[in-house]
Amino acid sequence: MAMTRGIRRGVLLALVVSVTAAGSAAAAPLGGWQPQSRGSDVAARLKQQQPAPLSSYGPGGGGGGATGVFGDAGLGDPLFPLAGNGGYDVRHYALGLSYDPATTILDGTALVLASATESLSRFDLDLRGFTISDLRVDGRPASYTRDGQELQITPARPLRAGRPFTVSVRYSGTPEVIIDPDGSAEGWVPTSDGAFVVGEPQGSPGWFPVNDNPRDKATYDIAVSVPAGLTAVSNGVLLGQFTRKGKTTYVWHEGAPMASYLATATLGVFDLQRSRIEGIPSYVAVDPSQAADAAPALAQLPEIVKLFSDTYGRYPFDAVGAIVDDAPDVGYALESQTKPNFDRAPDDFTLAHEISHQWFGDAVTLTTWPDIWLHEGFATYSEWLWADHTGQFTPQDAFDYYYDNFAADDPLWSPPPGAVTDASDLFSNSVYLRGGMTLQALRVKIGDARFFTLLRRWYAQNRYGNVTTPEFIALAERVSGQDLTAFFDAWLYQEGRPASW
Ligand code: TRP
Ligand code: ZN
Numbered sequence: 098m099a100m101t102r103g104i105r106r107g108v109l110l111a112l113v114v115s116v117t118a119a120g121s122a123a124a125a126p127l128g129g130w131q132p133q134s135r136g137s138d139v140a141a142r143l144k145q146q147q148p149a150p151l152s153s154y155g156p157g158g159g160g161g162g163a164t165g166v167f168g169d170a171g172l173g174d175p176l177f178p179l180a181g182n183g184g185y186d187v188r189h190y191a192l193g194l195s196y197d198p199a200t201t202i203l204d205g206t207a208l209v210l211a212s213a214t215e216s217l218s219r220f221d222l223d224l225r226g227f228t229i230s231d232l233r234v235d236g237r238p239a240s241y242t243r244d245g246q247e248l249q250i251t252p253a254r255p256l257r258a259g260r261p262f263t264v265s266v267r268y269s270g271t272p273e274v275i276i277d278p279d280g281s282a283e284g285w286v287p288t289s290d291g292a293f294v295v296g297e298p299q300g301s302p303g304w305f306p307v308n309d310n311p312r313d314k315a316t317y318d319i320a321v322s323v324p325a326g327l328t329a330v331s332n333g334v335l336l337g338q339f340t341r342k343g344k345t346t347y348v349w350h351e352g353a354p355m356a357s358y359l360a361t362a363t364l365g366v367f368d369l370q371r372s373r374i375e376g377i378p379s380y381v382a383v384d385p386s387q388a389a390d391a392a393p394a395l396a397q398l399p400e401i402v403k404l405f406s407d408t409y410g411r412y413p414f415d416a417v418g419a420i421v422d423d424a425p426d427v428g429y430a431l432e433s434q435t436k437p438n439f440d441r442a443p444d445d446f447t448l449a450h451e452i453s454h455q456w457f458g459d460a461v462t463l464t465t466w467p468d469i470w471l472h473e474g475f476a477t478y479s480e481w482l483w484a485d486h487t488g489q490f491t492p493q494d495a496f497d498y499y500y501d502n503f504a505a506d507d508p509l510w511s512p513p514p515g516a517v518t519d520a521s522d523l524f525s526n527s528v529y530l531r532g533g534m535t536l537q538a539l540r541v542k543i544g545d546a547r548f549f550t551l552l553r554r555w556y557a558q559n560r561y562g563n564v565t566t567p568e569f570i571a572l573a574e575r576v577s578g579q580d581l582t583a584f585f586d587a588w589l590y591q592e593g594r595p596a597s598w
Contacts, residue, residue: 165218169393223302278520291365293424314354361433380418390442413460453479470514474532515589
């Protein structure tokens with residue numbers, strides 16, 4: 098992801114260097130690279146079965162028989178099959194956390210308000226590590242077992258379909274950092290003065306018990322206690338803060354539906370600046386070591402929010418901002434809802450990228466992880482709109498640059514953005530750059546007016562929900578009145594640099 102980051106950070110000239118470096122770094126395994134034949138018929142894909150609704154994932158393959166019905170251990174995501182669980186739908190999480198960087202121990206109380214979609218004798222939450230000291234369902238002690246990230250809970254009384262229930266979990270321990278298939282670290286990642294807390298795609302079970310699937314959005318109250326002098330920054334608005342016995346508690350509230358991987362609780366030494374942007378409460382937390390380097394980009398935050406509000410539609414959430422930490426080993430930034438996390442001072446491109454994800458990624462969220470280009474292609478395209486807005490280069494300049502300088506079989510084009518089959522490719526150059534180029538090619542094909550109508554409608558119709566690539570293609574065809582089968586096939590599904598479309 099350092100490569101990805103390098104690409105995203107540069108202006109066009111810098112791209113020459115970083116992308117070339119990325120290309121040659123990735124060139125080593127080329128010998129082993131096998132073009133795969135992938136389905137080429139978009140129409141067939143459109144007819145492909147849409148993911149089943151959450152409620153259909155009830156009684157699990159885990160069976161139950163005489164012991165009753167068990168909720169599925171996962172929701173069957175093609176890349177993370179165990180992420181999330183079957184049989185219920187979470188409405189709200191109330192988390193009370195206390196962390197001391199000196200001991201690295203996190204003490205947590207999680208209250209999960211959910212609704213059963215099936216009658217269940219057992220169900221799972223996702224949680225990694227920690228010692229559990231108390232677990233209750235509807236206030237009654239429940240029995241539980243642990244199996245990897247599955248926390249298997251057997252309530253004293255079975256859950257009844259359609260009924261709300263609550264789970265409370267008290268837990269404690271040093272959070273284990275989660276390593277992704279691409280080698281990157283996530284979850285509760287310790288820093289010199291606290292922790293950098295990021296969850297995409299599977300870090301959240303590293304700090305709270307959760308139905309860890311982007312399809313189960315919920316609202317959150319997150320209260321974090323830290324040694325006085327430190328600041329804890331989470332999603333949404335700051336309801337208040339108080340200091341008692343040497344500890345300061347920060348109480349945050351996220352009132353809009355949020356995918357679990359977008360939850361954060363980054364803490365450490367921060368200067369927290371409050372203001373308003375477009376009338377929305379803004380919270381910008383900056384590690385003092387990054388303040389000077391971050392100042393130029395952060396000064397552009399209001400203009401970035403305005404550009405994307407004007408282009409895509411009203412900003413989706415009740416708070417805006419940024420968290421700029423000093424966590425260079427992490428190597429990437431993340432679009433945590435309302436306040437993206439930056440592992441170091443961002444430039445204006447990286448800031449624009451993460452802010453644009455508030456529309457595409459956070460408000461309009463994929464249903465399954467292989468559709469990641471619906472986040473990263475759109476955020477890359479948004480960087481190019483920012484470049485255009487600030488007179489640096491146009492999206493077409495970016496398109497031409499990559500198209501002309503990367504051979505048809507360059508790794509830059511692989512995997513096709515709509516055909517990610519390996520979790521280690523989720524944040525690949527192709528997903529970002531070929532994904533962004535897909536949108537520029539589409540803009541040329543259907544014209545500016547229809548293109549921006551499409552993006553605005555995509556956002557307006559889907560915000561706070563989940564989407565799929567076939568849905569985007571269908572809307573593009575409706576808005577443009579064109580048959581875009583061959584177009585999207587060339588850009589999203591075929592190996593190598595698209596030759597004609
Ligand atoms: N989604 C992030 C962005 O582009 C990047 C990211 C999140 C990432 N998790 C990652 C990159 C893991 C590499 C590895 O804004
Ligand atoms: Zn991104």
